[in-house]
Amino acid sequence: MTRLQYHFIYQIEEKKVIGGIHEVKVIDCTQMNFPIRSFYSEMNGEVYTLYRQGNCITVSANESSESIQ
Numbered sequence: 001m002t003r004l005q006y007h008f009i010y011q012i013e014e015k016k017v018i019g020g021i022h023e024v025k026v027i028d029c030t031q032m033n034f035p036i037r038s039f040y041s042e043m044n045g046e047v048y049t050l051y052r053q054g055n056c057i058t059v060s061a062n063e064s065s066e067s068i069q
Helices: none
Strands: 002-011 016-027 035-041 046-051 056-060 065-068
Touching: 002 035, 002 046, 016 056
Parallel strands: 016 065
Antiparallel strands: 002 016, 035 046, 046 056
16 A cells, blocks of 8 residues: 655744655555654754654655655
8 A cells, every 4th residue: 555645844933834845655554554753854954754663764855756665
């Protein structure tokens, strides 16, 4: 089963999304394996998403879309 995950960078002071909204296809994702935490690293320019069953997805904040297995 393929599901979609969206990520974006939100500027709190300006109350708006900066950059774009990125769509990531998560392949072979079950209903029991869902994202529990995402965070952005300014140093690496990457978004990290941790899943319930131990998976971790790293996505460049500059990419428009990606597929993750």
